[in-house]
Amino acid sequence: MKPVLVLMNGALRLDDHPALAKACATGAPVIPVFILDDAAAGDWKLGGAKRWWLRESLIALSSELESKGSALVRRSGNTLDILMALIEETGAGALHMTRAYEPHLAKLQDAVYDLAEELGVTCRRFAGNLLLEPEQVRNKTGGVYEVFSPFWRRALELIDGTTPTPAPEDIPAPETWPESYTLDLDPKPAHWAEPIAAFWTPGEAAAHERLADFLDGPVAEYKDMRDIPSVDATSRLSPYLANGEISPRRIWHEAMIARGEESAREKGADWFLRELGWREFSTHLLFNFPHIPERPLKSKFAAFPWREGYDDAVTAWQKGQTGFPIIDAGMRQLWQTGWMHNRVRMIVASFLVKDMLWHWRTGEDWFWDTLVDADLANNAASWQWVAGCGADAAPYFRIFNPVTQGEKFDPKGAYIREYVPELKDLPDEYIHAPFEAPVGVLKMAGITLGKTYPKPMLDRKAARERALAALESTKGE
Incomplete structure (x- = not known):
């Protein structure tokens, strides 16, 4: 029987994998394949954190496949060229893949389907995610x-x-395996992945x-x-x-x-x-609405006067140096672990798009690069939700106060003390607003604002008024 190629992209597992299960059920040799195609991703090439995760996940998947008597063929480059070469090399009669929903990946899968049809290869796309x-x-x-x-x-x-459907007990192997290559998935800078690796174990x-x-x-x-x-x-x-x-x-x-x-x-x-x-x-x-990673779902927000680009203020937000402890804790957790608690994601996002008045795409891009769970749909929809321009969005005038949010969800400051250790000796009553602490309290805690910990990067009252004025400018749209 002619082999079945199973494109594992988007489904790096054996359990509940309809494309793989159906391939195994044919009784034909099954060749699992993963293709790293950065060019096809366009603006949404994998970010640094997710590249590290993918590297480790592929190692785990290869081990799982080997335990089933199979292997993972890894290639890098143009998906269509690689599949054409593999079909010719293996004599494959069928190609299975798991359906993707991201616009660029769906377009690529359509092209794969057309290629298979041209080559006389049966192509099937399965739900699964x-x-x-x-x-x-x-x-x-x-x-x-x-x-x-x-x-x-x-x-x-x-x-x-x-x-x-459980993972297959065994996976029929071909008589000879196509060559597999090492993929360039090392994050840059390389040392960034060290704390992330200590926090996570990728794999099924x-x-x-x-x-x-x-x-x-x-x-x-x-x-x-x-x-x-x-x-x-x-x-x-x-x-x-x-x-x-x-x-x-x-x-x-x-x-x-x-x-x-x-x-x-x-x-x-x-x-x-x-x-x-x-x-x-x-x-x-x-x-x-495939445009939502780039454009607001609510068209009136296309004219909203958000700031764009990057400057020192954005860098301070990214590095957790804003002077607002719950914001800084969240951004440092993100950098150190590749992940952030969901409640804190909402707080730091509100701060960027409403207090700082920066475009939500700036935050979307940063999360895309630094989150191990970066997902195009979740990322776009969530940032638009906070910005007030997406589906079921929080009203734009709902502006999270980072101090009261911290007091409500981290009342003893345990989260802040873990990720902003320079504040660990502050009393609970000042941990969320060190800028309100008396000089003597700061001195006893070993804190000098502006030196050991930043002063607040903005006046929240003025920032709120600026944000609401910006909203008013869209009312005529």
Whole structure:
């Protein structure tokens, strides 16, 4: 039988992998392939953090495949040229891949499909990275949902209890393997990945372990504790989902089993799955409004007078040197771990686009480069949500106060003390606003504002007034 090529891009796993499972079911030799095609990604070439993650994930995937008697063929370059060469080299009669929803990847997959047709190769595209396909969730008039709650209510009516397909016991191997190459996935600067590597273990096995640990414990407190950044109460599965190391259907299935009849566990699981729903919603938005990574969904915000480009103020925000502790803690957590707590993501984003009045794309670009869970749909939809210009967006006039947000969600300053250690000796009452602390208190804590810790980079009252005035300028649009 002619071999089946399985393009593993977007689904770096063996469990609940329809494209791989169907290939194995044919009984033909199966050749898993991963292609790094930076040129096809255009402006959305993988960021530094995700390149590191991908490197480690491919190592893990190769090991898993080898345990099944298989291997991973790795190539770098033009996807169409590489597939054409592999089809000729292996005599493959079929090509399977997992459906992508990002505009540039969907376009590339269309081209792959056309190439396969030209070569007389059967090409199949399988769902696998969403609970529901974008075409399935429509409102009563057949339109697209732009508000999350009705979207999720409809999705809950459609999601079925289909059991995910387990990883194949063995994967039929070809008589000879195509050559595989080392990919250039080293992050730059190289030392940046060292603290990230200490924090994360990429790969499918780690994803399943993380899910099991979460469902065994923290899920029961998820509803009440998910907004507290100093507590490990969230699943931290986002990078595994973003890199295709675990499927949302597997997470859904295991979470539904774990719900049980205990009230707290049931509520916690339901709130957790709701967050999975936000991921679905973001992808559905990107599919239906493919311009949202670059342009606002609400057209009136096209004229909004955001600042653009980069200067010292943006650098201070990126490095966690704004003088507002909860902002600085979040940005330093991002740099040190490649991840940031979701509540803090909202706070730092609000600060950039509303207090600093900087364009949301500036933050979108920084998150794309520094997050191990960088996802085009989530990133674009979330930044537009905070900026007030996206679907179901927070009203623009809702401007998070970093001091009161810190007091509410990090009341003892545990999160701040972990990531802004120069403030660790401040009393709780001043940890969120060291600029309000008496000189004597600062001296006892070993702090000199402007030297050991920055003075506030802006006057929040003036910043708020400036932001609201900017909003007024769009009212006539």
